Structure formats: C-alpha cells, structure tokens
Amino acid sequence: MLRSYLPLLILLGISAAQAVGMVVVSQVLSPTKWTWVKASPYESGIDPLGSTRERFSVKFYVVAILFIVFDVETVFLIPWAVVMREVGVAGFVAAAMFIFILTVGLIYEWRKGALEWD
C-alpha cells in the first residue's frame, strides 16, 4: 500500500526542481542593471511613503482564528462522512450534536460582530 505514495514523491521532486530551475535560469540569462528607482517599492510612481511593516487590520487575525475552528471541524467530519452509512443513527446523532455546538459558536461570533467587515 505504501508504494502508492512513491509516484507522488517523484512528482514532488520534479515540480520542486522545475520551480528552482525557473528562478535560476532566468537569473542567469536575464540582464541586471541596478538603479535607485528600480529598487524602490512601486507606489504608483511617487516616492514611497513610510514603511510597509506597519500594523494591519485585526480582522485578518479574527478570520484566521475562525478558520482554524471550522477547518478542524471539517477535518473531524470527514472520517464520519466516510463511515456514515455504517455507523448509522448513533453516529448521525453524535455528528449532529457536534455540528450543533459549532453552529452555536458561529451564531455567537456573528452576534459579537466578528464577521463584520465595515
């Protein structure tokens, strides 16, 4: 059974080699002429204002945290989905309770305003 993973390793190797190869080949073949203007970050043609390493909206962190909760939920549901027809009603009740608890969590986040973007 484990040998079915082997072709994946070959493919992974080839595509990683291709990725490195593309970068290296173009670095070798392309001309390099350094100027101040080229090296400055692109800001629609004017001189860049301030640093990029600034703070950004906390919303993105909130989305990432919510994602972890619900992605783990999906991953937990996949094994149940695969054996759903064998485990029958008992499994369905357990999964429905799990989904219900997370739905309550989703409603809570919604009411707290974690999903608002304006």
Next chain:
Amino acid sequence: MELEPVYQVGQLSTTGFLIASVIKVLIVFLVVLVTVAMLTLLERKISAWMQDRLGPNRVGPGGLAQPVADGLKNILKEESNPGQAHRVFFVLAPMLAITPAMVTFAVIPLASPLPTPWGLVEMVIADMPIGVLFLLAFSSLGVYGIVIAGWASSNKYALLGGLRAGAQMISYEIALGMSLLSVLFLVGNVRLPEVVWGQQQLGLWFAIPLSISFLFFWVSAFAETNRLPFDLPEAESELITGYHTEYSSMKFSMFFIAEYAHVLTVSMLMATLFLGGWDIPFWSGDNMLGMADGTVVGAAPAVWKTLLTLLAFVVKTGFFIVMFMLIRWTLPRFRYDQVMDLGWKLMLPALLTVVTVTAGTILALDSAGVAYGLVYGLVLTAVNAVMLGIFLLVLDRGRVLSGGYARQEKRAHARAVARFHREEFEVGHGAPAEG
C-alpha cells in the same frame, strides 16, 4: 445489489510499477505544463472573442505559438529586486506558489484502468488511500506562496493583496471541504477512483443528486483560485496587481502558471467529483474499478476504453475551464465585505444544514431498504432541489447570488413608487415653482 464480475489482470512488479510511475509522472507533468501555457492563450482568445477583438494572432498559425514567445520573453527579461524586500522569502514565494499547484492533480484519475501484458496500470499518478484528504491539504498550501509574496515584497499594495488573498482563501476552504462531505457520504471512501465508481453505481452523476453541494463547491472553487468575480487579491483598480506587484519576468510568470494550474486542477476535480470523472454517460461498458492488487471490478478493461474515457474526461474538464473564462469576462468583481459575507454568513450556515439534511436523507433511504441505484439518486435529487429552491428563492431573496437583475428590479420599483408620490404631490399642490 448483484455481485459485479471481477477480472484478474495481475499486479505490476515493483520494477514495472516504478517504470510505469515515472512514465506517467513525466507525461502528465509535461501535458499539464503545455496545457497551462495553452490556457493563457485560450483566455486571451476568449476575452478577445467576448470583447469583439481578434486577440493574439501574430506568432505562429492563429497565434498558437504565443505562449512560447511569452515564456521566452519572461525568461530573458530583467528581474526586479526591490531593495527593501526580504531576500530569501522574495525568491522562495513563487516557488512555494508553483510547487503545490503542479502536484495537486496527482490523485485525480484521468481514465479507466489500462490493462498491459505486465499488469494493471491505474490511470492516476498516485492512487493513494488518502485521496481527498491529500487534495484538501495540498490545495491549501498555495496560500503560503501568496501571503509570503505579499509580505516579502515590502510593498503596500502587495501586503494588502496578500492579506486579502489569505483571508479569502482560508474562508472558502471551509466551504470547499464542507461541500465535499456529501460526496463522501455516498461514496464511503476517500480514494478518487472510488468516487467515479460510486457515480457509475448510482447511475447519476453527483452534480444531479447533490446539486446544492455542487453549486457551493463551484463557487468556492472560484474563490480558491482567485478568479473573477473573486479576484480581490489582485483587484487592479485598487491594488495594482496585488501580491505580485513587485515581481517581474520569470517570478511573475511562476505566479501566473500557478494560477492557471490551479484552474486546471480545480476543473479536473469538479469533473471527477460531480460530473462522473472519466465516466461516459448512458454506457455501462466503462463501469469499472481498478484495485491495488491488479483486479478490476465491473466491466472488462481494454485499451480502447481507456482512450475513450480519457477523451470524456478531457471534454468535462474543458467544459469547466471554459466556464471559468466565460464567467471571468462576464461578471464584475465583488466588494470585499460581500465576499466574506457570502463565505461566512451564507455558505457556511447553509452548508452545515445541507450536510445534516443530506446525511439524514441517506440514512432514511438506507433504513427504508432502498438499494443504492437510480431510485436512491432520484430521491436525493428531489431533496436537493427543494433545498436549492429554499436557498435561492427564500434565503437569498435576490441579494447575493442572483445579483444585478434583482437589484435593478428593486430600483425600478423604487423609482415607480417615487414617481407615484411626486405625481400625487403635484396634483395636491399644483406644479412646483420653477428654480
């Protein structure tokens, strides 16, 4: 259910397996690279066609060699190396974007199993027992390349584009995984050849009995590939080109290739999960399932069947790719809060309901003793049609999905009401004074 006939083809020896794997990997990898190059041309041709232009037609017959010219130009152009960029991550990001994109299709079965004198060759690169899980894992790796590119560029547009892309892709990954669950209910296995087999046994492609999951999967596929109407990460009117603003020549090209490779993979995936994969409709001669020990369940495998089913698979994949491109040039871009609302407030709660209802229906059908077949599928179709109706007509009420027309009608209605009130006012008080 009657027992299916079993054909013994024989298992490949370890050497044979290795040789077959290398050949398969090389052929598929090259074909995918060429296809991706051709997709860029196809997109330009389709956009030209939709905008009543000619499109690229100078290089080669009908512009067919345009991708080659583009590739050469991109290799020979100067790389931009922004002074403030993080050296290592700036170079690493395009590699991180392109590598998973060129690997994800490894578990998708391309045609029916091929019998050879040395044993059975599965027409899938890696027939791993973790199929769907591998797909979910690898398709989500693409987000790293994009976020790292955005951060490492040290450009404000790139940073915002990367953040947006990250938040959008992880949001829709949940919907993507959830809509897969109903397929797994019916198939009971995460191997993708089993998914094709499950659809052949049902007699219906899953797009019909699981129509609502199909719709959600399709929408989240657009969001995952960052294609219009979900191309917020590179919204050019706001963010130049988003996370790859600072990239030029080959590194830019790598992001481009990665995007089209994702489009190709997702199209193949939708064809496999919901349109029967390589199954040819109304013909039972291709209903077969290859096993790891070299046996085939169902119909007898044959070389010509492999070729025919490969053609069927290409046609289905092509359908989704063309849909991707037609929709790109048809719909305008969403606003960012609309994108997040669609994902979190509409699709996630709807999918939680859909998963529960579908599971309940399947269990009820099983306990009622309905055999897995056409009747089974038709009952599921009816349940899904009801859910789709509730979703589109009651929950959505023309706000998000049916979009423009509904809003136009509402506006026309508001104008009519306003005119009515104005006329009433004029009748009551005489014509308003000039000026």
